Structure formats: structure tokens, C-alpha cells
Amino acid sequence: MSAELLGQSRGSSHQGDSLFERSILSLAFVPVGLLLLLVALLWYDAWPALARYGVRFFTTNTWDPVFENFGAAAFIYGTVITSLLGLVIATPLAIGAALFLAAYAPEWLQGPVAFTIELLAAIPSIIYGLWGFFVLAPLMRSTVEPFLKETLGAIPILGALFSGPTIGKDLLTAGLILAIMILPTITSISREVIRSVPDNQREGMLGLGATRFEMIRYAVLPYARPGLIGAAILGLARALGETMAVTMVIGNSSTRITPSLFTPGYTLASVIANQFTEADKEIYFSAIVALSLVLLLVSLVLNVMARVLVARTTRGPLGVRN
Amino acid sequence: MSLAKPMVAERLERPVSSRGHSMQIRGLSAYYGAKKAVDGITMDIPANHITALIGPSGCGKSTVIRCLNRMHEVVRGARAEGEVLLDGENIYGPGIDPVQVRRLIGMVFQKPNPFPMMSVYDNVIAGLKLNGRLDKREADAIVERSLRQAALWDEVKDKLQASGAALSGGQQQRLCIARTLAVEPEVILMDEPASALDPISTLKIEDLMQELRERYTIVVVTHNMQQAARVSDFTAFMLAGDDRVGRLVEVGPTDEMFTRPTEKRTEDYITGRFG
Ligand SMILES: Nc1ncnc2c1ncn2[C@@H]1O[C@H](COP(=O)(O)OP(=O)(O)O)[C@@H](O)[C@H]1O
């Protein structure tokens, strides 16, 4: 593609062009500026808490507005556990579904199914939340959790994950609802990534005498791997920031950190949503803003990682060096 | 040879040049969905010779060559009719597994397509790995032998662990040839193997084909007539009619085709009057 088509005009001999260029350029900085402004504002409000508690803010798990002891460890833990749980459950299912759609499903089925999946990704999270609250959580309490406790709970070390009273509104249910919510996102991105694997990679492998399964295993998946990891990370980022649905099923009660997934808990997002109206003291408010800063930075880092990975797959052959 | 159950291991034990493998195409027609792309091709592909398919762009050369190892049907909605025989056995016959066909009839594509996530080494043995574990010594030997046969060994022997995509275009194409040779096919199909390459790389590939002819039966598509004249023993000329369906005009020994073609259309094409 020529330089002009890419928008890098040679010299700026035309007055109008350069003016246009400069205004476009300044527009490009608007989102960057907004992001910096947002971080700066959060930083400003979070500073009193960060300055007062320092590292303890991240390592302790007391959250006591009365005695002004604030430690976010339990919320960070809840966020990480539920998000990872969602990711671990959703990713294999999503990639399986994407592979099925891109490689096995007949043409007539692909369009409608892909469309349905996009639609699922667009459902407002309050709807997932209501469903989780009225359907999933009761089901977890009455059936799924007792079952897990009886089976997996008996296994030595692993069993610790499935011990304690089965309440139904806990980390496990939150992780599950997150898995359901990020499944469509990961599936539809994975499908795009898999479709972007060049046919010559598939045919190259088939030409060596590979079966369809071997072709997917040895040509499609390795080529798509960075993109699939990117899809999973985007799903993770979505899970990290998800508020509504999680708040409705996570229990919002304990700041204990225990191995059991049956512990009711909090995530960063759910604690912010629950408590920001109650923050009557300056330091309480500041601590809550500090939580949102942590959440923002974590999602930012993960999103950037995802984008780099996805770009590496879709931009053509990897490992090209000249 | 048995198409229904050949084992690569078994084939590896067979002395490579024990005998040649010939193919016959009988009334081959190919379709993309409802559209017929190629009609009624009948011709022979003699063992241990190079047969070139020439003709203007869009006349169906790629379609035909892809029918020769059942790669055509990989395209959604594509199918073929007629017979293609390998040593007398119809590769479109009932009970024939296209996967086994492709193990015996290897293919090199127009655009070099090494596997970028694999090293040069792993690219070469990719096809063999499909058949199960190889021990390291055996794999080393096959990698070296295949790369030598593909005239690439000296250039890559110090970077066997580099990505296959880190090589130059010409080297990538020879890597793809090495990868095809590693599974010891009986026939090698090449669809414009040098069209994406510079003149020097092109010459290397052409020289290589001359050497490979000793051991393999080769079919090559090219739209470069000089190339066909230089490298091939037999030439088949194809042309698409007004109905945009490709047909075989004539086939014969290359020197005859280029000096005294029987068909007026062949002469017109060869002398550059169209296409
Ligand atoms: N994947 C495809 N889907 C539909 N039509 C195709 C496809 N590939 C090739 N064709 C058509 O088949 C005809 C022959 O194409 P091709 O075999 O690629 O010709 P050549 O290799 O001689 O240039 C052309 O008319 C082309 O448009």
C-alpha cells in the first residue's frame, strides 16, 4: 500500500491538507487525554487512602469503615478468583464452539449461530444477574454445590475448594455466571481469529496427509494461538470489570480469605457498587476510589496485552524477520 | 501399492527408486458449487517425468492439479467427477481415503506456506509426525536428507531451530518442497511453485525439479511458457472456452508442443498471440 493511502502524505505542501492533518491529529489525542484525566482524577481522590495505608491497602483484608481500617486484599482475591474461574470454565467451551463453527458446522448453520452468539454478548448484565439470582443461585444451593461437596469435596487437597456450608451465593456461583457472560465474547472473537488463519496453512497440512482433526491440531490452533489467548484475555478483562450480575450472586458479605469456593465474598466491582453511597467519611470514600483505580489499572494492562496478542495473529505470518 | 492401507513406515523401507509411479486422468470434470470449472480432461502422466500444465490464467490449471490429490474437494461446495488413477488404482474409487491419497501424492503450493509457529526442523518433519513419534536420530536423518534433496541444507543447517517464516521467500518454498519430500510421496504436484519468487530462486527451483525427476513423478502448473519449455518433458495445454469452462487442447512431448503443435490454438498461445 502506498504511503498516501496509509495517510502519511509526502511533505505537507498543501495548506489545507496540513491543517486537516493537524486537526485530525488533535482529535486522536482526545481519548488518550480522557484516559489520562480519568486516571489523574482517580489518583487525586485515592491518594489519601493510598498514602495512609500504603502497601497494607493491598495486603490486608480488614474492611472496617468504623475504625477506618481499609485493606482490599479480600476484594482483589474475590475479583481474581471469580474472574479466573469464569475464564477457566469459559475458554475451553468457547474455543470448542468457535472451532466447531469455523471448521465443522455446515454453512447454513454458521450465520444464525454466530448471530445468536453476538446477540448473547450484547445482553445487558442485569438480565444475567436476575437469572443468576432467581435461577442459578437456588440451583447451586440445592443441587450443584451439595453434589460437588459430596464428590470432589472428599478428595484430599482439592476438596478444600468445596467445603463449608452450601449457600448458593458465593465465589463459585459468581465465577459461573461470569463464565456464562464471557462465553459469547470469547467465542465470537475466537471464531474470527480461527477464520483469519490463511487457507494455505490448512491446505499445507492437509497436503502432507493430515486428517481434518490433525490439520486443526497442528496447523490451525498453533497459528491462531496468540489470537485465542488474546480472546481469552479480553474475556478476562470483561469478567474483571463485570459488576451487576456478580453483585447479585456473590453474597457480598465476607472479607475472609478461605480456600472454599462456597465462601460468600466481594469483588472490587461489587464492593464499589455496594458501598459508594455509604461512604460518609473522606477516608472511606478515598479507599473506595482507590479500589476503582486498582480495577482500572488491572483491566487496562490486560486489555493491552490482549490487543498485542490478537494483532500478532491477524497481521500475517509470525516470526518474520528480515 | 495399496491406497486403502499404506503405511508410511512401510514405504520408507522400500528402495525409493525401485519403480516409478504413473497417473492417468480419465474424463475428469470439476465443479465449484453448480459452476463447472473444468470439463472432460483425459491425459497420462508418465512415471519419473515432469509434466507441465500450461494455459492462460483462469483456464483451470490449478483446479485440475488439485484434483490429482483430492485437494480440490477441500474447498466448500467443490467436487470432481471422472477417474484419476495412480498406478492403475482410481483415487476417487469407493473406500479410498483422501488422507491416504495425499500422503502418496504431495503438493507444493503457489505461495510458500511454511508453518510459522514451527521451526525449520519441525516444518520438515511435520508430515511424519502425523504418523506418530519419531526417534530423534531418525528424525535428524530425515531432516538432513530432505533438506539436502531440496537444495536447502547448506543455507539452513545452522538455523534449524529458527521459525520457518524467518527464511527468504525462495528458501521458504524449498522448505515446503523438503517438507513434501520428507513423507516420501510417489508423485509431487507443484502449482506455480516459482511464481512468487525472484529469478534466482526460480532457477534454483527449476534445477531442483530436474534432480527430483530421478526419484519422483512430477506435475507442474506454470503460466510461464519458457519455464514449461525449460523444465518439462511433457506439456499439456488448457484453454477456457466462451463458456468459461477449461478444457484440454492437446498434450504431448514438450519439444513437439513448442516446435510443431498440432492445434492452431496451441500455436497461437505459444507464439504469444493471446493469453
Ligand atoms: N474457490 C473457488 N470458488 C469458485 N470458483 C473458483 C474457485 N477457484 C477457482 N475458481 C474458478 O475456476 C476457474 C479455474 O480457476 P483456476 O483453476 O484457479 O485457474 P488457473 O489456475 O488456470 O488460473 C476460474 O474460472 C475460477 O474463477
Ligand SMILES: [Mg+2]
Ligand atoms: Mg492457478
